[in-house]
Amino acid sequence: MSTAGKDLLPGFSPWPEEFAARYREAGYWRGETFGQLLRDRATRHPERTALVAGTQRLSYRELDTRVDQLAAGFHALGIRPRDRVVVQLPNIGAFLEVIFALFRLGALPVFALPAHRQAEIGYFCEFTEAVAYIIPDKHSGFDYRTLAEQVRGSVPTLRHVIVVGDAGPFQALSGLYAEPVALSGPAPSDVAFFQLSGGSTGVPKLIPRTHDDYIYSLRGSVEICQLDGESVYLCALPASHNFPLSSPGTLGTLYAGGTVVMALNPSPDEAFPLIARERVTITALVPPLAMIWLEAAQARRHDLSSLRVLQVGGARLSDEAAKRVRPTIGCTLQQVFGMAEGLVNYTRLDDDEERISTTQGRPISPADEIRVVDDEDRDVAPGETGHLLTRGPYTIRGYYKAEVHNARAFTTDGFYRTGDLVRVTAQGDLVVEGRAKDQINRGGDKVAAEEVENHLLAHPAVHNVAVVAMPDTFLGERTCAFIIPREKTPPTPAALNAFLRSRGLAAFKIPDRIEFVDSFPQTGVGKVSKKDLRGALAARLGSRT
Numbered sequence: 001m002s003t004a005g006k007d008l009l010p011g012f013s014p015w016p017e018e019f020a021a022r023y024r025e026a027g028y029w030r031g032e033t034f035g036q037l038l039r040d041r042a043t044r045h046p047e048r049t050a051l052v053a054g055t056q057r058l059s060y061r062e063l064d065t066r067v068d069q070l071a072a073g074f075h076a077l078g079i080r081p082r083d084r085v086v087v088q089l090p091n092i093g094a095f096l097e098v099i100f101a102l103f104r105l106g107a108l109p110v111f112a113l114p115a116h117r118q119a120e121i122g123y124f125c126e127f128t129e130a131v132a133y134i135i136p137d138k139h140s141g142f143d144y145r146t147l148a149e150q151v152r153g154s155v156p157t158l159r160h161v162i163v164v165g166d167a168g169p170f171q172a173l174s175g176l177y178a179e180p181v182a183l184s185g186p187a188p189s190d191v192a193f194f195q196l197s198g199g200s201t202g203v204p205k206l207i208p209r210t211h212d213d214y215i216y217s218l219r220g221s222v223e224i225c226q227l228d229g230e231s232v233y234l235c236a237l238p239a240s241h242n243f244p245l246s247s248p249g250t251l252g253t254l255y256a257g258g259t260v261v262m263a264l265n266p267s268p269d270e271a272f273p274l275i276a277r278e279r280v281t282i283t284a285l286v287p288p289l290a291m292i293w294l295e296a297a298q299a300r301r302h303d304l305s306s307l308r309v310l311q312v313g314g315a316r317l318s319d320e321a322a323k324r325v326r327p328t329i330g331c332t333l334q335q336v337f338g339m340a341e342g343l344v345n346y347t348r349l350d351d352d353e354e355r356i357s358t359t360q361g362r363p364i365s366p367a368d369e370i371r372v373v374d375d376e377d378r379d380v381a382p383g384e385t386g387h388l389l390t391r392g393p394y395t396i397r398g399y400y401k402a403e404v405h406n407a408r409a410f411t412t413d414g415f416y417r418t419g420d421l422v423r424v425t426a427q428g429d430l431v432v433e434g435r436a437k438d439q440i441n442r443g444g445d446k447v448a449a450e451e452v453e454n455h456l457l458a459h460p461a462v463h464n465v466a467v468v469a470m471p472d473t474f475l476g477e478r479t480c481a482f483i484i485p486r487e488k489t490p491p492t493p494a495a496l497n498a499f500l501r502s503r504g505l506a507a508f509k510i511p512d513r514i515e516f517v518d519s520f521p522q523t524g525v526g527k528v529s530k531k532d533l534r535g536a537l538a539a540r541l542g543s544r545t
Ligand code: OOB
Pocket: 196, 197, 198, 242, 243, 247, 312, 313, 314, 315, 316, 317, 335, 336, 337, 338, 339, 340, 341, 344, 360, 418, 420, 432, 435, 441, 444, 446
Protein backbone atom coordinates (compact mmCIF):
# COMPACT_ATOMS: atom_id res chain seq x y z
CA MET A 1 0.00 0.00 0.00
CA SER A 2 1.40 3.39 -0.93
CA THR A 3 1.20 6.53 1.15
CA ALA A 4 2.06 8.63 -1.90
CA GLY A 5 -0.80 10.88 -2.86
CA LYS A 6 -2.89 9.73 0.09
CA ASP A 7 -4.50 12.49 2.00
CA LEU A 8 -2.11 13.20 4.84
CA LEU A 9 -2.76 15.21 7.95
CA PRO A 10 -1.56 18.73 7.02
CA GLY A 11 1.64 19.54 8.93
CA PHE A 12 2.72 15.88 9.22
CA SER A 13 6.03 14.83 7.59
CA PRO A 14 5.71 11.21 6.45
CA TRP A 15 8.61 8.84 5.83
CA PRO A 16 9.73 8.93 2.19
CA GLU A 17 7.95 6.20 0.23
CA GLU A 18 11.13 4.19 -0.30
CA PHE A 19 11.66 3.95 3.48
CA ALA A 20 8.02 3.19 4.21
CA ALA A 21 8.12 0.37 1.64
CA ARG A 22 11.29 -1.01 3.21
CA TYR A 23 9.81 -0.94 6.73
CA ARG A 24 6.68 -2.73 5.53
CA GLU A 25 8.63 -5.31 3.56
CA ALA A 26 10.83 -6.09 6.57
CA GLY A 27 7.66 -6.72 8.60
CA TYR A 28 8.21 -3.79 10.96
CA TRP A 29 5.05 -2.01 9.94
CA ARG A 30 2.30 -4.60 9.85
CA GLY A 31 -0.75 -2.50 9.13
CA GLU A 32 -2.22 -2.69 12.63
CA THR A 33 -4.04 0.08 14.50
CA PHE A 34 -4.47 0.57 18.25
CA GLY A 35 -8.23 0.10 18.02
CA GLN A 36 -7.88 -3.28 16.33
CA LEU A 37 -5.09 -4.31 18.65
CA LEU A 38 -7.24 -4.03 21.75
CA ARG A 39 -10.13 -5.80 19.97
CA ASP A 40 -7.83 -8.62 18.99
CA ARG A 41 -6.51 -9.10 22.55
CA ALA A 42 -10.05 -8.93 23.98
CA THR A 43 -11.10 -11.65 21.55
CA ARG A 44 -8.12 -13.87 22.32
CA HIS A 45 -8.26 -13.64 26.13
CA PRO A 46 -11.43 -11.80 27.19
CA GLU A 47 -11.27 -12.79 30.86
CA ARG A 48 -7.70 -11.80 31.60
CA THR A 49 -7.20 -8.69 33.74
CA ALA A 50 -6.17 -5.77 31.57
CA LEU A 51 -6.24 -2.92 34.04
CA VAL A 52 -6.10 -2.33 37.78
CA ALA A 53 -6.58 1.28 38.94
CA GLY A 54 -7.68 2.12 42.46
CA THR A 55 -10.68 -0.10 43.13
CA GLN A 56 -11.33 -0.60 39.42
CA ARG A 57 -10.39 -3.95 37.83
CA LEU A 58 -11.20 -4.46 34.17
CA SER A 59 -10.84 -7.59 32.07
CA TYR A 60 -9.82 -7.24 28.44
CA ARG A 61 -13.47 -7.77 27.45
CA GLU A 62 -14.66 -5.06 29.83
CA LEU A 63 -12.00 -2.60 28.74
CA ASP A 64 -12.79 -3.26 25.07
CA THR A 65 -16.52 -2.74 25.67
CA ARG A 66 -16.04 0.47 27.64
CA VAL A 67 -13.75 1.79 24.91
CA ASP A 68 -16.46 1.09 22.28
CA GLN A 69 -19.05 2.86 24.43
CA LEU A 70 -16.83 5.85 25.01
CA ALA A 71 -15.90 6.10 21.32
CA ALA A 72 -19.63 6.21 20.59
CA GLY A 73 -20.04 8.95 23.19
CA PHE A 74 -17.22 11.02 21.72
CA HIS A 75 -18.73 10.54 18.28
CA ALA A 76 -22.13 11.68 19.53
CA LEU A 77 -20.48 14.87 20.85
CA GLY A 78 -19.31 15.53 17.31
CA ILE A 79 -15.67 14.53 17.73
CA ARG A 80 -14.48 13.28 14.37
CA PRO A 81 -11.42 11.53 12.86
CA ARG A 82 -8.31 13.74 12.98
CA ASP A 83 -9.83 16.13 15.51
CA ARG A 84 -7.23 16.97 18.13
CA VAL A 85 -8.12 16.34 21.78
CA VAL A 86 -5.81 17.53 24.56
CA VAL A 87 -5.71 14.78 27.19
CA GLN A 88 -4.38 15.78 30.61
CA LEU A 89 -5.11 12.88 32.91
CA PRO A 90 -3.19 11.40 35.84
CA ASN A 91 -2.60 7.67 36.29
CA ILE A 92 -6.22 6.57 36.49
CA GLY A 93 -8.14 3.89 34.61
CA ALA A 94 -9.93 6.50 32.51
CA PHE A 95 -6.62 7.42 30.89
CA LEU A 96 -6.48 4.17 28.93
CA GLU A 97 -10.21 4.13 28.20
CA VAL A 98 -10.07 7.67 26.82
CA ILE A 99 -7.05 7.22 24.61
CA PHE A 100 -8.24 3.91 23.13
CA ALA A 101 -11.67 5.45 22.48
CA LEU A 102 -9.99 8.32 20.63
CA PHE A 103 -7.75 5.86 18.75
CA ARG A 104 -10.78 3.85 17.66
CA LEU A 105 -12.48 6.98 16.46
CA GLY A 106 -9.35 8.20 14.70
CA ALA A 107 -9.33 11.38 16.80
CA LEU A 108 -5.86 12.41 17.94
CA PRO A 109 -4.90 12.69 21.61
CA VAL A 110 -2.36 15.38 22.47
CA PHE A 111 -0.56 14.01 25.51
CA ALA A 112 -0.22 16.80 28.09
CA LEU A 113 1.40 16.18 31.48
CA PRO A 114 -0.54 16.67 34.73
CA ALA A 115 2.04 19.32 35.72
CA HIS A 116 1.21 21.55 32.76
CA ARG A 117 -0.66 24.77 33.41
CA GLN A 118 -2.26 27.53 31.39
CA ALA A 119 0.86 28.54 29.47
CA GLU A 120 1.35 25.01 28.12
CA ILE A 121 -2.26 23.86 27.84
CA GLY A 122 -3.40 27.10 26.21
CA TYR A 123 -0.63 26.72 23.68
CA PHE A 124 -1.39 23.05 22.89
CA CYS A 125 -5.09 23.80 22.45
CA GLU A 126 -4.43 26.80 20.23
CA PHE A 127 -1.63 25.33 18.16
CA THR A 128 -3.44 22.06 17.45
CA GLU A 129 -6.87 23.76 17.16
CA ALA A 130 -8.13 21.22 19.66
CA VAL A 131 -11.88 20.58 19.80
CA ALA A 132 -11.85 19.01 23.27
CA TYR A 133 -9.83 19.03 26.49
CA ILE A 134 -10.09 16.11 28.94
CA ILE A 135 -9.17 16.56 32.60
CA PRO A 136 -9.68 15.13 36.08
CA ASP A 137 -11.75 17.27 38.46
CA LYS A 138 -8.92 17.54 40.98
CA HIS A 139 -5.56 15.89 41.29
CA SER A 140 -2.66 16.49 43.68
CA GLY A 141 -4.47 19.40 45.27
CA PHE A 142 -5.07 21.21 41.97
CA ASP A 143 -8.50 21.92 40.48
CA TYR A 144 -8.20 21.38 36.72
CA ARG A 145 -11.64 22.87 36.12
CA THR A 146 -10.34 26.36 36.92
CA LEU A 147 -7.57 25.81 34.39
CA ALA A 148 -10.18 24.67 31.86
CA GLU A 149 -12.22 27.85 32.48
CA GLN A 150 -9.20 29.98 31.60
CA VAL A 151 -8.27 27.96 28.53
CA ARG A 152 -11.81 27.75 27.17
CA GLY A 153 -12.11 31.51 27.26
CA SER A 154 -9.10 31.93 25.00
CA VAL A 155 -9.37 29.08 22.49
CA PRO A 156 -12.30 29.43 20.09
CA THR A 157 -11.98 25.92 18.58
CA LEU A 158 -12.39 24.26 21.98
CA ARG A 159 -15.99 23.00 22.03
CA HIS A 160 -15.85 20.52 24.89
CA VAL A 161 -14.24 20.23 28.29
CA ILE A 162 -14.72 16.68 29.55
CA VAL A 163 -14.12 15.91 33.20
CA VAL A 164 -13.38 12.64 35.00
CA GLY A 165 -15.26 13.04 38.29
CA ASP A 166 -17.32 16.03 39.34
CA ALA A 167 -17.78 17.98 36.10
CA GLY A 168 -18.97 21.31 37.53
CA PRO A 169 -20.02 23.43 34.53
CA PHE A 170 -18.51 20.95 32.05
CA GLN A 171 -19.32 17.57 30.51
CA ALA A 172 -18.85 14.49 32.74
CA LEU A 173 -16.95 11.64 31.11
CA SER A 174 -19.21 9.17 32.94
CA GLY A 175 -22.22 10.52 31.03
CA LEU A 176 -20.68 9.76 27.65
CA TYR A 177 -20.66 5.94 27.61
CA ALA A 178 -23.21 5.08 24.93
CA GLU A 179 -24.44 2.21 22.80
CA PRO A 180 -21.50 1.33 20.49
CA VAL A 181 -21.73 2.56 16.91
CA ALA A 182 -19.95 1.41 13.76
CA LEU A 183 -16.84 3.53 13.13
CA SER A 184 -14.64 3.26 10.08
CA GLY A 185 -11.45 3.92 12.04
CA PRO A 186 -8.08 5.27 10.96
CA ALA A 187 -5.52 3.76 8.57
CA PRO A 188 -2.34 2.23 10.08
CA SER A 189 -0.19 4.87 8.38
CA ASP A 190 -2.25 7.69 9.90
CA VAL A 191 -1.04 9.82 12.78
CA ALA A 192 -2.42 8.25 15.98
CA PHE A 193 -1.54 10.95 18.53
CA PHE A 194 0.92 13.67 19.51
CA GLN A 195 3.67 13.36 22.07
CA LEU A 196 5.41 16.47 23.39
CA SER A 197 9.06 17.17 22.85
CA GLY A 198 11.25 18.02 25.83
CA GLY A 199 12.47 20.69 23.50
CA SER A 200 15.00 23.43 23.52
CA THR A 201 12.91 26.11 21.82
CA GLY A 202 10.52 28.82 22.95
CA VAL A 203 7.46 26.58 22.80
CA PRO A 204 7.21 22.78 23.08
CA LYS A 205 7.13 20.99 19.73
CA LEU A 206 4.51 18.36 18.91
CA ILE A 207 5.55 14.91 17.81
CA PRO A 208 3.17 13.06 15.49
CA ARG A 209 3.37 9.26 15.89
CA THR A 210 1.57 6.85 13.59
CA HIS A 211 -0.14 3.55 14.45
CA ASP A 212 2.37 1.69 12.27
CA ASP A 213 5.51 3.17 13.78
CA TYR A 214 4.45 3.20 17.42
CA ILE A 215 3.07 -0.34 17.38
CA TYR A 216 6.37 -1.50 15.92
CA SER A 217 8.24 0.15 18.81
CA LEU A 218 5.86 -1.64 21.21
CA ARG A 219 6.46 -5.02 19.60
CA GLY A 220 10.24 -4.53 19.75
CA SER A 221 10.08 -3.35 23.36
CA VAL A 222 7.87 -6.25 24.43
CA GLU A 223 10.35 -8.70 22.97
CA ILE A 224 13.41 -7.06 24.53
CA CYS A 225 11.74 -6.75 27.94
CA GLN A 226 10.33 -10.30 27.65
CA LEU A 227 6.74 -9.35 28.41
CA ASP A 228 3.97 -11.91 28.07
CA GLY A 229 0.47 -12.63 29.36
CA GLU A 230 1.84 -13.12 32.87
CA SER A 231 3.51 -9.71 33.02
CA VAL A 232 2.22 -7.08 35.42
CA TYR A 233 3.39 -3.53 34.67
CA LEU A 234 3.20 -0.83 37.31
CA CYS A 235 2.70 2.60 35.75
CA ALA A 236 4.29 4.93 38.30
CA LEU A 237 5.61 7.74 36.07
CA PRO A 238 3.04 10.08 34.44
CA ALA A 239 1.13 7.75 32.08
CA SER A 240 1.17 10.12 29.11
CA HIS A 241 4.96 10.29 28.93
CA ASN A 242 6.54 8.21 26.19
CA PHE A 243 8.59 6.07 28.59
CA PRO A 244 5.73 4.60 30.68
CA LEU A 245 3.44 4.66 27.65
CA SER A 246 5.51 2.59 25.28
CA SER A 247 8.87 1.38 26.54
CA PRO A 248 7.17 -1.11 26.86
CA GLY A 249 4.89 0.71 29.30
CA THR A 250 1.13 0.43 29.50
CA LEU A 251 0.60 0.03 25.75
CA GLY A 252 3.34 -2.61 25.42
CA THR A 253 1.81 -4.52 28.32
CA LEU A 254 -1.62 -4.55 26.65
CA TYR A 255 0.10 -5.56 23.41
CA ALA A 256 1.57 -8.57 25.26
CA GLY A 257 -1.73 -9.43 26.97
CA GLY A 258 -0.45 -8.59 30.46
CA THR A 259 -1.92 -6.49 33.27
CA VAL A 260 -1.45 -2.74 33.75
CA VAL A 261 -1.51 -1.45 37.33
CA MET A 262 -1.85 2.31 37.76
CA ALA A 263 -0.14 4.09 40.69
CA LEU A 264 -1.54 7.57 41.35
CA ASN A 265 1.87 8.65 42.54
CA PRO A 266 5.29 6.97 42.38
CA SER A 267 6.24 7.19 46.06
CA PRO A 268 7.26 3.94 47.77
CA ASP A 269 4.30 4.42 50.15
CA GLU A 270 1.90 4.06 47.24
CA ALA A 271 3.91 1.86 44.89
CA PHE A 272 5.38 -0.80 47.22
CA PRO A 273 2.05 -2.07 48.58
CA LEU A 274 0.76 -2.23 44.98
CA ILE A 275 3.80 -4.25 43.90
CA ALA A 276 3.23 -6.69 46.75
CA ARG A 277 -0.54 -6.97 46.26
CA GLU A 278 -0.61 -7.23 42.46
CA ARG A 279 2.63 -9.19 42.10
CA VAL A 280 4.07 -6.54 39.78
CA THR A 281 6.84 -7.87 37.52
CA ILE A 282 8.16 -4.70 35.85
CA THR A 283 8.08 -0.95 36.34
CA ALA A 284 9.83 2.21 35.13
CA LEU A 285 11.36 5.12 37.03
CA VAL A 286 13.48 8.22 36.48
CA PRO A 287 16.83 8.31 38.36
CA PRO A 288 15.78 10.48 41.36
CA LEU A 289 12.84 8.17 42.03
CA ALA A 290 15.08 5.14 41.69
CA MET A 291 17.26 6.63 44.45
CA ILE A 292 14.21 7.09 46.68
CA TRP A 293 13.09 3.51 46.01
CA LEU A 294 16.56 2.17 46.78
CA GLU A 295 16.50 3.93 50.15
CA ALA A 296 12.98 2.75 50.96
CA ALA A 297 13.58 -0.83 49.83
CA GLN A 298 16.30 -1.21 52.45
CA ALA A 299 13.63 -1.11 55.14
CA ARG A 300 12.20 -4.33 53.61
CA ARG A 301 8.73 -3.70 54.88
CA HIS A 302 7.13 -4.83 51.63
CA ASP A 303 7.45 -7.94 49.53
CA LEU A 304 9.03 -6.81 46.27
CA SER A 305 10.02 -10.35 45.26
CA SER A 306 7.70 -10.42 42.21
CA LEU A 307 9.68 -7.61 40.55
CA ARG A 308 11.88 -8.96 37.75
CA VAL A 309 12.88 -5.74 36.00
CA LEU A 310 13.37 -2.19 37.24
CA GLN A 311 13.71 0.14 34.30
CA VAL A 312 15.42 3.49 34.79
CA GLY A 313 15.64 6.19 32.14
CA GLY A 314 14.79 9.74 31.12
CA ALA A 315 18.05 11.06 32.51
CA ARG A 316 21.48 9.61 33.21
CA LEU A 317 21.64 7.16 36.11
CA SER A 318 24.98 7.16 37.89
CA ASP A 319 27.00 3.95 37.66
CA GLU A 320 27.07 3.78 41.48
CA ALA A 321 23.28 3.91 41.82
CA ALA A 322 22.95 1.40 38.98
CA LYS A 323 25.12 -1.09 40.83
CA ARG A 324 22.90 -0.91 43.91
CA VAL A 325 19.72 -2.07 42.17
CA ARG A 326 20.22 -5.83 42.19
CA PRO A 327 21.62 -6.13 45.73
CA THR A 328 18.93 -3.84 47.15
CA ILE A 329 15.80 -4.71 45.20
CA GLY A 330 16.76 -8.16 44.01
CA CYS A 331 15.91 -7.67 40.33
CA THR A 332 17.57 -6.73 37.06
CA LEU A 333 18.13 -3.10 36.26
CA GLN A 334 17.35 -2.09 32.71
CA GLN A 335 18.66 1.26 31.54
CA VAL A 336 16.45 2.99 29.00
CA PHE A 337 17.67 5.88 26.89
CA GLY A 338 14.81 7.04 24.75
CA MET A 339 13.09 10.06 23.32
CA ALA A 340 9.51 10.90 22.42
CA GLU A 341 10.71 11.57 18.86
CA GLY A 342 11.39 7.85 18.47
CA LEU A 343 14.66 6.01 19.10
CA VAL A 344 14.72 3.93 22.28
CA ASN A 345 17.80 2.10 23.58
CA TYR A 346 17.72 -0.65 26.19
CA THR A 347 20.29 -2.66 28.04
CA ARG A 348 19.23 -6.28 27.54
CA LEU A 349 18.03 -8.38 30.48
CA ASP A 350 20.83 -10.92 30.01
CA ASP A 351 23.65 -8.37 29.59
CA ASP A 352 26.35 -8.72 32.21
CA GLU A 353 26.21 -6.52 35.30
CA GLU A 354 28.97 -4.18 34.12
CA ARG A 355 27.28 -3.48 30.80
CA ILE A 356 23.93 -2.87 32.52
CA SER A 357 25.36 -0.45 35.06
CA THR A 358 27.68 1.55 32.83
CA THR A 359 25.86 1.90 29.49
CA GLN A 360 22.48 3.09 28.26
CA GLY A 361 22.02 0.11 25.99
CA ARG A 362 21.41 -0.25 22.27
CA PRO A 363 18.53 0.45 19.89
CA ILE A 364 15.35 -1.60 19.62
CA SER A 365 15.61 -2.25 15.91
CA PRO A 366 18.27 -3.47 13.49
CA ALA A 367 16.85 -0.75 11.20
CA ASP A 368 17.63 2.04 13.67
CA GLU A 369 20.44 4.00 12.04
CA ILE A 370 22.86 5.67 14.42
CA ARG A 371 25.47 8.28 13.53
CA VAL A 372 27.84 9.98 15.96
CA VAL A 373 29.20 13.17 14.42
CA ASP A 374 31.25 16.29 15.13
CA ASP A 375 30.03 19.88 14.84
CA GLU A 376 30.36 19.67 11.03
CA ASP A 377 28.31 16.47 10.75
CA ARG A 378 31.38 14.33 10.04
CA ASP A 379 31.47 10.89 11.65
CA VAL A 380 33.78 10.80 14.66
CA ALA A 381 36.26 7.95 15.16
CA PRO A 382 34.75 4.82 16.72
CA GLY A 383 34.46 5.20 20.50
CA GLU A 384 34.76 9.00 20.39
CA THR A 385 32.05 11.24 21.79
CA GLY A 386 29.91 13.23 19.37
CA HIS A 387 26.40 14.33 18.48
CA LEU A 388 23.88 11.51 18.16
CA LEU A 389 21.88 11.50 14.92
CA THR A 390 19.28 8.84 14.22
CA ARG A 391 16.83 7.65 11.60
CA GLY A 392 14.60 4.60 11.60
CA PRO A 393 11.21 2.89 11.45
CA TYR A 394 9.81 4.59 14.56
CA THR A 395 11.70 7.91 14.57
CA ILE A 396 9.76 10.89 13.21
CA ARG A 397 10.80 12.77 10.09
CA GLY A 398 9.53 16.12 11.34
CA TYR A 399 7.67 17.89 14.14
CA TYR A 400 4.05 18.84 13.53
CA LYS A 401 3.61 22.14 11.64
CA ALA A 402 7.20 23.24 12.28
CA GLU A 403 8.81 23.62 8.87
CA VAL A 404 11.45 26.16 9.88
CA HIS A 405 12.49 24.30 13.02
CA ASN A 406 12.50 20.97 11.16
CA ALA A 407 15.16 22.26 8.78
CA ARG A 408 17.45 22.58 11.81
CA ALA A 409 16.32 19.56 13.83
CA PHE A 410 16.75 17.08 10.95
CA THR A 411 19.52 16.56 8.41
CA THR A 412 18.58 16.84 4.75
CA ASP A 413 18.60 13.05 4.55
CA GLY A 414 16.17 12.70 7.41
CA PHE A 415 18.31 12.01 10.48
CA TYR A 416 16.94 13.49 13.71
CA ARG A 417 19.45 15.60 15.62
CA THR A 418 18.86 14.34 19.16
CA GLY A 419 20.98 17.03 20.84
CA ASP A 420 22.59 14.30 22.94
CA LEU A 421 26.34 13.72 23.14
CA VAL A 422 27.13 10.02 23.13
CA ARG A 423 29.83 7.48 22.44
CA VAL A 424 29.42 3.92 21.27
CA THR A 425 31.37 1.24 23.12
CA ALA A 426 33.25 -1.58 21.41
CA GLN A 427 30.30 -3.85 22.21
CA GLY A 428 27.92 -1.46 20.46
CA ASP A 429 26.25 0.13 23.50
CA LEU A 430 25.52 3.83 23.75
CA VAL A 431 26.82 5.88 26.66
CA VAL A 432 25.27 9.32 27.16
CA GLU A 433 28.12 11.73 27.89
CA GLY A 434 26.27 15.02 27.84
CA ARG A 435 24.01 17.27 25.87
CA ALA A 436 24.44 19.94 23.22
CA LYS A 437 20.82 21.13 23.25
CA ASP A 438 19.84 24.16 25.30
CA GLN A 439 17.77 22.21 27.78
CA ILE A 440 17.83 21.35 31.47
CA ASN A 441 17.11 17.72 32.37
CA ARG A 442 15.63 18.11 35.81
CA GLY A 443 15.52 14.50 36.97
CA GLY A 444 13.83 13.44 33.72
CA ASP A 445 11.60 16.51 33.44
CA LYS A 446 12.84 18.47 30.45
CA VAL A 447 13.01 22.27 30.65
CA ALA A 448 13.71 24.24 27.47
CA ALA A 449 15.91 27.18 28.45
CA GLU A 450 14.45 29.48 25.83
CA GLU A 451 10.89 28.88 26.99
CA VAL A 452 11.68 30.00 30.54
CA GLU A 453 13.81 32.87 29.25
CA ASN A 454 10.92 34.19 27.15
CA HIS A 455 8.61 34.18 30.15
CA LEU A 456 11.15 35.99 32.31
CA LEU A 457 11.80 38.57 29.57
CA ALA A 458 8.12 39.50 29.80
CA HIS A 459 8.79 40.92 33.29
CA PRO A 460 9.28 44.71 33.10
CA ALA A 461 12.28 44.67 35.46
CA VAL A 462 14.18 42.04 33.47
CA HIS A 463 16.58 43.41 30.89
CA ASN A 464 18.14 40.12 29.83
CA VAL A 465 18.18 36.52 30.99
CA ALA A 466 20.02 33.25 30.41
CA VAL A 467 18.80 29.97 31.89
CA VAL A 468 21.33 27.20 32.51
CA ALA A 469 21.61 23.84 34.27
CA MET A 470 23.33 23.57 37.62
CA PRO A 471 24.50 20.23 38.96
CA ASP A 472 22.39 18.66 41.70
CA THR A 473 23.07 15.47 43.62
CA PHE A 474 19.41 14.45 43.76
CA LEU A 475 17.87 15.61 40.46
CA GLY A 476 21.09 15.48 38.44
CA GLU A 477 20.40 19.04 37.31
CA ARG A 478 18.38 21.99 38.45
CA THR A 479 17.57 25.27 36.73
CA CYS A 480 19.37 28.54 37.34
CA ALA A 481 18.32 31.82 35.73
CA PHE A 482 20.97 34.52 35.35
CA ILE A 483 19.26 37.88 35.11
CA ILE A 484 20.48 41.34 34.15
CA PRO A 485 17.97 43.63 35.84
CA ARG A 486 16.82 46.96 34.40
CA GLU A 487 16.95 48.71 37.75
CA LYS A 488 19.48 48.93 40.57
CA THR A 489 17.13 47.16 43.00
CA PRO A 490 15.90 44.09 41.15
CA PRO A 491 12.72 42.21 42.11
CA THR A 492 13.29 39.39 44.59
CA PRO A 493 13.65 35.82 43.25
CA ALA A 494 10.39 34.98 45.03
CA ALA A 495 8.59 37.78 43.19
CA LEU A 496 9.99 36.64 39.85
CA ASN A 497 8.92 33.06 40.49
CA ALA A 498 5.45 34.24 41.50
CA PHE A 499 5.36 36.16 38.22
CA LEU A 500 6.18 32.96 36.30
CA ARG A 501 3.50 31.03 38.15
CA SER A 502 0.97 33.77 37.39
CA ARG A 503 1.77 33.28 33.70
CA GLY A 504 0.67 29.66 34.10
CA LEU A 505 4.04 27.96 33.73
CA ALA A 506 4.33 24.37 34.97
CA ALA A 507 6.00 24.20 38.39
CA PHE A 508 8.95 22.08 37.21
CA LYS A 509 9.99 24.92 34.88
CA ILE A 510 10.22 27.55 37.63
CA PRO A 511 13.93 28.30 38.24
CA ASP A 512 15.43 26.70 41.33
CA ARG A 513 17.84 29.59 41.64
CA ILE A 514 18.10 33.14 40.35
CA GLU A 515 21.39 35.04 40.11
CA PHE A 516 21.57 38.74 39.28
CA VAL A 517 24.53 39.88 37.18
CA ASP A 518 25.63 43.05 35.37
CA SER A 519 26.55 41.35 32.10
CA PHE A 520 26.87 37.95 30.45
CA PRO A 521 30.12 36.33 29.34
CA GLN A 522 30.21 36.13 25.55
CA THR A 523 31.44 33.63 23.00
CA GLY A 524 33.80 34.63 20.21
CA VAL A 525 30.84 35.49 17.97
CA GLY A 526 29.17 37.61 20.62
CA LYS A 527 26.53 35.12 21.81
CA VAL A 528 25.87 34.53 25.50
CA SER A 529 28.30 31.85 26.64
CA LYS A 530 26.21 29.47 28.69
CA LYS A 531 29.29 27.32 29.20
CA ASP A 532 30.98 30.19 31.03
CA LEU A 533 27.81 30.90 33.01
CA ARG A 534 27.71 27.27 34.13
CA GLY A 535 31.39 27.56 35.06
CA ALA A 536 30.79 30.77 37.05
CA LEU A 537 27.91 29.07 38.84
CA ALA A 538 29.98 26.00 39.68
CA ALA A 539 32.69 28.29 41.10
CA ARG A 540 30.13 30.22 43.15
CA LEU A 541 28.43 27.09 44.48
CA GLY A 542 31.76 25.42 45.14
CA SER A 543 33.07 28.36 47.13
CA ARG A 544 29.99 28.32 49.37
CA THR A 545 30.24 24.72 50.47
C1 OOB B 1 12.53 10.22 27.45
O1 OOB B 1 11.96 10.99 26.48
P1 OOB B 1 11.94 12.59 26.44
O2 OOB B 1 11.42 12.92 25.10
O3 OOB B 1 11.28 13.13 27.65
O4 OOB B 1 13.45 13.05 26.55
C2 OOB B 1 14.44 12.61 25.67
C3 OOB B 1 15.80 13.06 26.15
C4 OOB B 1 16.95 12.42 25.41
O5 OOB B 1 17.22 13.07 24.20
C5 OOB B 1 18.06 12.58 26.43
O6 OOB B 1 18.54 13.90 26.41
C6 OOB B 1 17.36 12.35 27.74
O7 OOB B 1 16.00 12.66 27.51
N1 OOB B 1 17.44 10.96 28.20
C7 OOB B 1 18.52 10.40 28.81
C8 OOB B 1 18.16 9.06 29.12
N2 OOB B 1 16.90 8.86 28.68
C9 OOB B 1 16.49 10.02 28.12
N3 OOB B 1 19.74 10.90 29.10
C10 OOB B 1 20.61 10.06 29.72
N4 OOB B 1 20.35 8.79 30.05
C11 OOB B 1 19.14 8.24 29.76
N5 OOB B 1 18.88 6.95 30.10
O8 OOB B 1 13.15 10.69 28.38
C12 OOB B 1 12.35 8.75 27.28
C13 OOB B 1 11.53 8.25 26.30
C14 OOB B 1 11.36 6.89 26.16
C15 OOB B 1 12.02 6.03 27.01
C16 OOB B 1 12.84 6.53 28.01
C17 OOB B 1 13.00 7.89 28.14
